[in-house]
Amino acid sequence: MDEKRKMDELINIGIALASEKKLDKLLEKIVEEARRFTNADAGSLYLTEGNFVRFVVSQNDTLRKRYGEQKEKSGYLSFTMPISRENIAGYVASTGRLLNIEDVYELGSDVDFKFNKSFDISNNFRTKSMLVVPMIDDDKQVVGVLQLINSMEEDGEIVAFKGDYEKLTFSLASQAAVAVKMAKYRESLKASNIEMIERLSIAAEYRDEDTALHIKRMKNYSAIIAKHLGFSEEEVEMMLFTAPMHDIGKLGVPDSILLKPAKLTDEEFEEIKKHTIYGAKILAGSQHEIIRRAEVIAISHHEKWNGKGYPKGLAGEDIPIEGRVVALADVFDALSSKRCYKPAFPLEKVIDIIKKDTGTHFDPSVTDAFFRGFDEIMEVYNSYKEV
Amino acid sequence: MDEKRKMDELINIGIALASEKKLDKLLEKIVEEARRFTNADAGSLYLTEGNFVRFVVSQNDTLRKRYGEQKEKSGYLSFTMPISRENIAGYVASTGRLLNIEDVYELGSDVDFKFNKSFDISNNFRTKSMLVVPMIDDDKQVVGVLQLINSMEEDGEIVAFKGDYEKLTFSLASQAAVAVKMAKYRESLKASNIEMIERLSIAAEYRDEDTALHIKRMKNYSAIIAKHLGFSEEEVEMMLFTAPMHDIGKLGVPDSILLKPAKLTDEEFEEIKKHTIYGAKILAGSQHEIIRRAEVIAISHHEKWNGKGYPKGLAGEDIPIEGRVVALADVFDALSSKRCYKPAFPLEKVIDIIKKDTGTHFDPSVTDAFFRGFDEIMEVYNSYKEV
Numbered sequence: 001m002d003e004k005r006k007m008d009e010l011i012n013i014g015i016a017l018a019s020e021k022k023l024d025k026l027l028e029k030i031v032e033e034a035r036r037f038t039n040a041d042a043g044s045l046y047l048t049e050g051n052f053v054r055f056v057v058s059q060n061d062t063l064r065k066r067y068g069e070q071k072e073k074s075g076y077l078s079f080t081m082p083i084s085r086e087n088i089a090g091y092v093a094s095t096g097r098l099l100n101i102e103d104v105y106e107l108g109s110d111v112d113f114k115f116n117k118s119f120d121i122s123n124n125f126r127t128k129s130m131l132v133v134p135m136i137d138d139d140k141q142v143v144g145v146l147q148l149i150n151s152m153e154e155d156g157e158i159v160a161f162k163g164d165y166e167k168l169t170f171s172l173a174s175q176a177a178v179a180v181k182m183a184k185y186r187e188s189l190k191a192s193n194i195e196m197i198e199r200l201s202i203a204a205e206y207r208d209e210d211t212a213l214h215i216k217r218m219k220n221y222s223a224i225i226a227k228h229l230g231f232s233e234e235e236v237e238m239m240l241f242t243a244p245m246h247d248i249g250k251l252g253v254p255d256s257i258l259l260k261p262a263k264l265t266d267e268e269f270e271e272i273k274k275h276t277i278y279g280a281k282i283l284a285g286s287q288h289e290i291i292r293r294a295e296v297i298a299i300s301h302h303e304k305w306n307g308k309g310y311p312k313g314l315a316g317e318d319i320p321i322e323g324r325v326v327a328l329a330d331v332f333d334a335l336s337s338k339r340c341y342k343p344a345f346p347l348e349k350v351i352d353i354i355k356k357d358t359g360t361h362f363d364p365s366v367t368d369a370f371f372r373g374f375d376e377i378m379e380v381y382n383s384y385k386e387v
Numbered sequence: 388m389d390e391k392r393k394m395d396e397l398i399n400i401g402i403a404l405a406s407e408k409k410l411d412k413l414l415e416k417i418v419e420e421a422r423r424f425t426n427a428d429a430g431s432l433y434l435t436e437g438n439f440v441r442f443v444v445s446q447n448d449t450l451r452k453r454y455g456e457q458k459e460k461s462g463y464l465s466f467t468m469p470i471s472r473e474n475i476a477g478y479v480a481s482t483g484r485l486l487n488i489e490d491v492y493e494l495g496s497d498v499d500f501k502f503n504k505s506f507d508i509s510n511n512f513r514t515k516s517m518l519v520v521p522m523i524d525d526d527k528q529v530v531g532v533l534q535l536i537n538s539m540e541e542d543g544e545i546v547a548f549k550g551d552y553e554k555l556t557f558s559l560a561s562q563a564a565v566a567v568k569m570a571k572y573r574e575s576l577k578a579s580n581i582e583m584i585e586r587l588s589i590a591a592e593y594r595d596e597d598t599a600l601h602i603k604r605m606k607n608y609s610a611i612i613a614k615h616l617g618f619s620e621e622e623v624e625m626m627l628f629t630a631p632m633h634d635i636g637k638l639g640v641p642d643s644i645l646l647k648p649a650k651l652t653d654e655e656f657e658e659i660k661k662h663t664i665y666g667a668k669i670l671a672g673s674q675h676e677i678i679r680r681a682e683v684i685a686i687s688h689h690e691k692w693n694g695k696g697y698p699k700g701l702a703g704e705d706i707p708i709e710g711r712v713v714a715l716a717d718v719f720d721a722l723s724s725k726r727c728y729k730p731a732f733p734l735e736k737v738i739d740i741i742k743k744d745t746g747t748h749f750d751p752s753v754t755d756a757f758f759r760g761f762d763e764i765m766e767v768y769n770s771y772k773e774v
Contacts, residue, residue: 003391007391016525019569171395178405195673196678254642290579
């Protein structure tokens with residue numbers, strides 16, 4: 001391929017990298033594209049974190065062919081190394097200079113860095129040529145190191161990385177660096193979004209008996225059910241944002257009712273029911289999908305499959321699916337955890353109640369999805385236990 | 388410049404575009420870079436919105452030289468045109484095809500589109516050659532149209548855009564398209580973040596007499612003061628996120644005190660004061676700067692310059708600057724708007740009070756910044772009046 005076509009391809013790769021929304025997928029894509037670009041058998045990527053580089057991606061065709069993808073992946077663990085001139089990735093991160101090494105077993109005594117053979121030994125692999133490139137963003141920060149291993153001729157011979165590749169790979173690494181920087185920025189926006197929603201949702205339940213752990217569990221239960229209902233990845237993620245806001249309308253219910261230690265009168269219960277309407281009002285009319293979906297959940301998470309829920313008495317599929325999902329997640333959590341008026345029920349009892357109430361309170365397809373994802377439900381249940 | 392260098396430059400432009408966080412700056416940058424790349428005297432950019440294209444950027448060196456930048460900019464208004472084959476931008480948006488026109492006054496009768504001469508007539512300008520390029524993102528969506536006008540030779544002669552430019556400009560437009568798509572995505576994340584914070588802040592004050600308009604005014608007052616204190620653009624924007632959360636801790640104060648119609652007892656007032664501590668607790672210990680700053684504001688917005696505020700009784704510059712800013716914004720709004728226990732005071736009276744309390748309650752430098760930005764303060768005051 002001539003240089004002009006390489007350059008063209010580089011622009012297309014740049015476009016592909018810039019458009020990847022998820023950091024983890026982006027990092028895999030960077031290594032894939034760089035390997036393809038340089039005919040590298042293997043490649044890995046380190047991200048800088050303060051004075052360390054963290055090993056985050058590894059791809060190795062030879063090992064994949066030998067052991068299959070599962071085994072290939074399981075061989076790697078994320079680890080960090082100090083940014084020092086002694087290891088290769090650290091050297092590149094600290095100097096910002098590219099290394100093109102013909103054979104890492106033949107490093108001259110004049111270089112500072114050493115090649116660590118432990119991976120080769122434990123995997124019966126032979127690392128030979130390496131092109132190690134700093135990923136420098138537009139603020140001149142080294143955000144990571146891209147390490148390409150064993151450039152292959154068509155006949156399978158391992159050769160040194162061509163000199164031509166150096167500049168192009170350096171360009172690719174710069175594009176990748178900016179893409180990484182922007183992906184991190186997006187993820188931090190999203191994370192603070194989620195965190196804020198969670199904090200305020202917890203605060204809104206300040207006066208209620210619910211806890212931070214309830215919010216964490218029920219939003220994860222909701223996401224798991226959604227996943228097993230076949231929601232898209234994006235919609236599943238959306239659940240993590242929207243489900244926490246289901247009870248936000250309790251802000252509108254007076255203390256005297258919300259915190260009443262005794263049984264509520266009928267009038268008081270009617271007042272409590274209004275938290276669904278208050279919640280929808282708080283969230284009403286947004287142009288943002290997240291907030292629109294949260295509004296739907298707030299208004300519909302107390303509806304029942306048989307039409308005997310509130311506030312509208314909707315039945316069956318007239319109840320928005322998100323509301324049906326959150327209804328089950330919310331009740332499962334209420335039953336399976338301790339509240340001031342009841343102990344945590346044993347799981348068998350909770351499961352019996354849910355099965356019994358399916359078709360009346362709960363949508364059968366939602367309950368099915370819940371049980372299909374039960375292993376994951378249990379992981380959440382065990383991770384966020386009340387102490 | 389040879390094609391390889393152009394290609395190199397294109398990659399660098401791609402990096403620059405991908406790293407621009409703000410959509411409006413990005414759009415200006417796209418037109419600038421594309422003009423530089425093609426020696427175009429003028430250029431404009433349209434974004435697609437449903438079945439329309441919206442005219443969003445215009446740059447014109449000739450008019451800038453003739454009238455100065457202010458006048459040049461003031462000549463343009465954002466407007467929309469239907470995506471139809473009749474106008475040039477609409478034609479390119481609907482077909483996804485690039486147009487390279489030697490002289491728009493000499494369009495053949497075999498083409499569907501027409502050139503609209505009204506701009507030329509009203510500005511005494513002569514549009515001649517045009518390169519009009521669709522901005523197609525990685526999902527094959529036309530997100531906009533880039534219109535380059537009058538390619539110039541070094542001697543100032545207007546010539547047709549070189550054929551060589553077509554493919555390169557098309558590439559640049561694709562990179563720009565992805566950058567625009569991602570910038571829109573980021574802005575929508577940010578906007579929903581802001582909106583959510585605002586809604587929940589309002590909800591948190593559900594039981595209080597404060598209103599949505601109070602939140603809108605006081606966050607804008609805070610941002611204006613911050614700007615005139617020399618905060619960076621990013622920090623000023625941050626104020627819009629963080630200031631609304633100043634009273635979030637009121638969620639922890641019981642109705643019986645918060646909503647008490649009569650004068651509070653000393654004990655009750657001590658309870659009210661705790662909203663600063665509750666707020667900080669809700670927001671405590673985040674790794675996100677936005678939430679950390681909101682925590683600072685929650686805990687410090689009732690401190691006074693002379694040390695007689697609460698909860699800590701900090702004085703002078705020991706009070707975090709954000710807290711000093713929000714203190715003034717909050718009090719100014721309380722005085723200048725109607726509350727259930729008082730009418731809105733006339734502005735002169737409010738200003739007198741603020742001046743009198745400066746050096747005791749308020750930081751003098753914050754009050755100075757407030758008055759430096761007073762025109763903007765008044766704009767906000769008038770835009771978000773209680774009806």
